[in-house]
Amino acid sequence: MADDSESTRSDDRIAAMLRHYEVERFYYAEAALLDSHRYEEWLALFSDDAHYFMPIRRTRTQREMDKEFTKPGEMAFFDDTKILLAGRIAKLKTGRSWAEDPPSRTRHLITNIRVVKDEGGRLEVESNFHVYRTRLNSEETSWIGSRRDVLRCVGRSFLIADRRIFLEQTVLLSRNLSNFF
Amino acid sequence: MKEESTAIATEEIDGLVSLERGEVDRRIYSDPTIFELEMERIFGRAWLLLCHESQIPEPGDFFQSVMGRDNVLVVRQKDGSIKAMLNTCAHRGNAVCRAEEGNAKSFLCTYHGWSYGIDGRLNGVPGLNIFYNGELDKSRHGLASVAQVANYKGFVFGTHDSSAPPLEEFLGPTGRLGLDTIALRGDMEVVPGIQKFVIECNWKIAVDNLFDWYHPQITHASAFQPNVLPSTSRPQVRAERIDLSGVNMQSGAALDLPGNGIIGSKFETVVVLGEYGHAIGGPTTTSTGYFEFAPDWRDSPRAKAALGPVGSIVAGHPNIFPNAWATGALPQISLRIPRDPSHTEIWWFTFVDRNMPREMRDFMVSTACRIFGPAGVLEQDDGENWAQATAQARGLASRRMKHLLKMGLGRGTIIKEGGLSRIEGLTSEYGQLWTYYSWAQWMKGLSWDELKTATTPGDTI
Numbered sequence: 001m002a003d004d005s006e007s008t009r010s011d012d013r014i015a016a017m018l019r020h021y022e023v024e025r026f027y028y029a030e031a032a033l034l035d036s037h038r039y040e041e042w043l044a045l046f047s048d049d050a051h052y053f054m055p056i057r058r059t060r061t062q063r064e065m066d067k068e069f070t071k072p073g074e075m076a077f078f079d080d081t082k083i084l085l086a087g088r089i090a091k092l093k094t095g096r097s098w099a100e101d102p103p104s105r106t107r108h109l110i111t112n113i114r115v116v117k118d119e120g121g122r123l124e125v126e127s128n129f130h131v132y133r134t135r136l137n138s139e140e141t142s143w144i145g146s147r148r149d150v151l152r153c154v155g156r157s158f159l160i161a162d163r164r165i166f167l168e169q170t171v172l173l174s175r176n177l178s179n180f181f
Numbered sequence: 182m183k184e185e186s187t188a189i190a191t192e193e194i195d196g197l198v199s200l201e202r203g204e205v206d207r208r209i210y211s212d213p214t215i216f217e218l219e220m221e222r223i224f225g226r227a228w229l230l231l232c233h234e235s236q237i238p239e240p241g242d243f244f245q246s247v248m249g250r251d252n253v254l255v256v257r258q259k260d261g262s263i264k265a266m267l268n269t270c271a272h273r274g275n276a277v278c279r280a281e282e283g284n285a286k287s288f289l290c291t292y293h294g295w296s297y298g299i300d301g302r303l304n305g306v307p308g309l310n311i312f313y314n315g316e317l318d319k320s321r322h323g324l325a326s327v328a329q330v331a332n333y334k335g336f337v338f339g340t341h342d343s344s345a346p347p348l349e350e351f352l353g354p355t356g357r358l359g360l361d362t363i364a365l366r367g368d369m370e371v372v373p374g375i376q377k378f379v380i381e382c383n384w385k386i387a388v389d390n391l392f393d394w395y396h397p398q399i400t401h402a403s404a405f406q407p408n409v410l411p412s413t414s415r416p417q418v419r420a421e422r423i424d425l426s427g428v429n430m431q432s433g434a435a436l437d438l439p440g441n442g443i444i445g446s447k448f449e450t451v452v453v454l455g456e457y458g459h460a461i462g463g464p465t466t467t468s469t470g471y472f473e474f475a476p477d478w479r480d481s482p483r484a485k486a487a488l489g490p491v492g493s494i495v496a497g498h499p500n501i502f503p504n505a506w507a508t509g510a511l512p513q514i515s516l517r518i519p520r521d522p523s524h525t526e527i528w529w530f531t532f533v534d535r536n537m538p539r540e541m542r543d544f545m546v547s548t549a550c551r552i553f554g555p556a557g558v559l560e561q562d563d564g565e566n567w568a569q570a571t572a573q574a575r576g577l578a579s580r581r582m583k584h585l586l587k588m589g590l591g592r593g594t595i596i597k598e599g600g601l602s603r604i605e606g607l608t609s610e611y612g613q614l615w616t617y618y619s620w621a622q623w624m625k626g627l628s629w630d631e632l633k634t635a636t637t638p639g640d641t642i
Contacts, residue, residue, distance in 0.1 A: 054556070056374040059281045067283070073543060075374030075531050079550040087409040091558055095430070097403040099561045170281065171526065172378035175568060176561035 016115070023125055023151070024113055026158050031108035034180055039089040042180065046082050047152055047159040054078040054165040054181065069166065077177055078165070085180075099178040104135040106179055112146075123151040123158070131181060133174075141174045143167055147181065189218060191625050198621040200642070203587035203610065205617050210383035210574035215624075216522045223503050223623045224249030227457070228331070228338040228351045230505040230516060231255045231265055233530060235335060235370035241284045241299050247518050247526075248339055253327055254278055254288070255337060256299050265327040265339045266301040277324065288324070297324050333357070334364040336514075346629055352501065354600035355455025358492050359499025363512040365487055366478040367534025372546055376529040376554040382567035383574070384504060384519035385620065387527065390563060391498040391506045391515075392452070392462035392612025394470065395588065397559075398423075398444045399436070400566060404558040405444045411474060411548055420446035420469040443470040451495055452604045452611045454595065454638040458619025462612030463497020465605075471496050473509055474548060475541070491599045500612075502619060511549045523571050529554050586610040586617070593642040602638040611642050 026045075033042040046052070054077040055069040070076055080088070091097050109130040117124035131143040150162035165181045197206040197215075209215050231246040237257040245268065246253045252268040254277075268276045270290035277288040277297060287304065288297045296305035301324035306317060327339040331348035338348050345351060352360065363369060380387065390396070397405070404410055422440040430436055438445025448470035453461040464470030466479065478484055479493060488495075499507045504517045512532040517525050531549040533542050553560045573579045589609035595602045604611055615638075622635040 056376060058374075059279065060283050061280050064280070064283045070374035073546065075372050075376060075529075075546060076550050077376065077554060077556045079547045083408070084547075084551060087406075088558065090406060091403045091409045094403040094406060096436075097562065098400065099565050170377070172376075172555050174378065174555065175380045175564035176378075177556035178561045 016118075019115055019118060019123075020113065022156065023115060023123065023158070026151075027110045027113060027127060031110050034108050035106050037092075037103060039092060039180070043082065043085055043089055045158075045160055046085065046163075047161045048082055050082045050085075050159075050161055050163070052078055052080040052082075052085055052163050052165075054167065054177075057167060057170050059170045077167075077172070097178075099176055102136065104133050104179060107132045108181075121153045122161075123149075123153070125149045125151055129181060131179065133179060139175075143169070143174075143181070145181070189214065189624070194621050194624045197624075198617045200614060200618045202583075203590040203614055204583040204585060207574040207580045207582065207584060209617075209620075210386060210571050211522050211580070213522055216519070218624055219519065220249045222626050223620070224341075224519070226340065226342040226345060227503055227623070228329075228340045228345060228348050229503075230501060230514065231330075231337045231339050233335050233369075233371045233514075233532070234263060234332060234337055236282070237263065239284065241286055242282075243278065243285055243299075244282045245278065245280070246339075247516075248327065248341060249519075251341070252276065253339065254324075255339075256285070256301075258300055263330065263332065263337055264300060265330045265337070266324040267327065269325070270295055271303065271322040271324065295322075301326060333360055335369060336360055336364075344629065346633075351457060353456045353459060355453050355461060355499070355602075356457075356459040356501050358453070358488070358495065358601065359459065359461055359501055359507050361487055361492070362495070362499060362509050363507050363514065363532055365481075365484040366475075366512055366532070368536055369512065369532045370535050372531045372533055372549070374531075376550075377526060378555040379520070379524055379526050380564045380567055381523055382525050382564070382571040383522055384517045384525040385617070386567045386570050387517040387525050387563075388500060388504055388506070389613040389616055390567065391500055391508070392460065392616065393610070394443060394450060394463055394497070394608045395610070396566070398438055400562050401559050402436075402438065402444070403562070405439070405442065409558055410552070411544075420448060423447055441469070442472060446470075447607060450497065450606065450608055452497070452593075452609060452615075453491075453495060453499075454602045454604070454611065454615045454642070456633050456636050458502035458616055458623065458636055459500065460502075460612045460615050461495055461497050461499040462609075463495075465494045466496045467494065468496075474511055475545070489599050491601050491603060495603075497612075500616065502616070503623075508553070510552065511545055513549060513553065515553065523575075525567075527560075586614040590614075591641070595638050595640055595642060597638075604642065614642065 057069050060068050092100055110127050112128040114126045115123055116126055126148050128146050133141040145167040148164045149160055151158040152161050197209055229248050232244045232255050236244050240257055240259045243254050243256045246255055253265050254268045255265045270277050272295050275290050275292040277290045294307040298304050303319040303323045328341050328343040330339045333348055428436045440446050449465045449468035451465050506515045514530045516528040533545050593604040593611050619636045
């Protein structure tokens with residue numbers, strides 16, 4: 001019987017590796033779409049009921065860490081549905097979205113991917129990002145933070161049903177957030 | 182004796198802003214000497230908005246604010262009153278609180294352990310008896326209070342000047358109307374989460390932009406599109422289009438503007454000019470440029486009575502001099518906090534009526550996140566203009582050119598009614614010009630009486 005349980009454990013590990021590989025590939029493809037400004041294709045990675053939320057972070061004492069980030073229903077930097085994200089993308093495509101013309105140059109580095117919950121058809125995934133941006137000749141921004149996504153399995157790929165973006169900044173040290181995370 | 186780190190002669194200050202020619206010297210956006218003088222003569226004297234009382238409802242609740250370059254702790258007291266104190270230890274100057282907001286039972290300086298009550302009283306000094314031989318008088322070394330603190334309809338202000346006139350008098354009818362356009366919308370509270378970000382611009386460029394109804398159609402051309410901004414509750418009327426001949430994009434194509442609302446069209450505005458430099462500018466409530474997302478608040482008997490006949494037509498943007506912008510599309514206040522001549526921190530406070538239905542509240546909050554702030558479909562494009570205008574004020578040759586505020590110059594007839602001075606007509610630059618003119622008066626270091634006289638609008642502009 002020992003052999004059986006060993007092979008079950010090994011099957012589990014292989015399944016987890018496969019899962020990790022699928023998620024990783026999904027995120028790398030997503031990052032490539034963002035960095036090449038293919039925003040409509042990027043948007044198609046979201047479910048119709050998706051929520052895209054970047055809370056405001058506040059410097060608070062250790063005993064009030066539960067209030068560090070704002071929550072849905074409170075103010076945020078992004079609090080968008082898929083329709084609202086579509087509006088932002090429509091804005092970028094008008095040819096008059098001056099903050100993005102000349103376009104900023106971004107590189108999304110996605111790391112430390114962890115599937116923290118796998119319910120078969122629904123995953124909760126945490127990842128870290130480093131979004132590096134340059135604008136014009138001298139403006140340079142680094143946004144580092146983490147994302148917590150709910151992914152829905154669709155065939156061999158996923159849809160993002162919920163994305164929370166947590167920046168490692170309280171006062172945002174850049175003049176705008178004209179990019180996506 | 183006046184404590185003055187710098188001095189610029191009055192004639193030199195007068196030369197920086199010309200009300201007659203509608204010109205502003207670019208030096209005021211880059212010169213560190215001028216910035217130092219602003220810290221002293223404007224931010225060291227004016228009543229400055231610190232926060233809203235709803236942010237600190239319980240005893241010990243605090244919000245850390247800024248007055249010039251002083252960090253200030255605004256703290257709710259046990260008796261319900263609000264105190265504002267400098268966030269600096271009486272011993273060696275360390276900050277006694279390093280959180281932006283929260284609740285405190287006391288403030289501990291983490292340098293040597295001097296401990297203060299939420300009222301600023303010095304309660305504990307390590308080794309008071311052993312090291313100080315019990316000779317340090319604790320009652321004399323509390324946190325320094327801000328010279329004056331006052332509350333107008335929930336908005337908490339402070340001034341470093343103990344001789345400043347009372348807050349309501351400083352605000353005057355124009356400043357009060359500006360704040361009323363938020364306060365009258367209901368039982369208002371700040372939604373948790375103050376958006377804060379930094380733009381590489383001079384603070385005055387961010388301030389004067391709020392009166393500028395000439396720029397939205399260009400700067401925000403990409404935002405005023407279906408599905409980008411929510412539609413307002415009033416149908417957008419097709420108005421007379423403005424002339425755009427010769428206005429071409431870099432590609433050579435003509436800039437095409439839809440010609441409705443405030444975009445590419447002609448609309449009625451009203452500009453209110455007030456004492457001490459307060460002003461309000463923008464569309465009237467009946468003009469095609471009017472776009473509040475929840476305009477019903479004006480219909481309540483309370484609002485009608487308080488606004489009066491003049492206030493009820495004003496739907497533009499108020500600025501409480503020097504740097505508090507109350508915006509009305511959604512009730513929000515933005516502080517433009519100077520950090521140095523070319524860096525400004527922008528803070529957004531968003532208000533909702535406590536009694537608002539949940540669905541409406543959620544709509545207001547999500548819309549507020551999407552309009553202004555760094556990701557806002559409007560403000561992300563604003564920052565670009567302000568940063569570049571600031572940068573171009575540094576060049577030797579560029580700096581010799583003036584900023585022009587000539588729109589409507591000499592044609593503004595000031596109508597005085599109900600304590601307010603207003604100019605009716607189309608889009609103009611009177612609000613900006615008034616702000617700069619008043620700025621120059623503040624910069625001269627006049628007495629409060631002289632300042633009020635100098636900033637009392639005349640008959641024309």
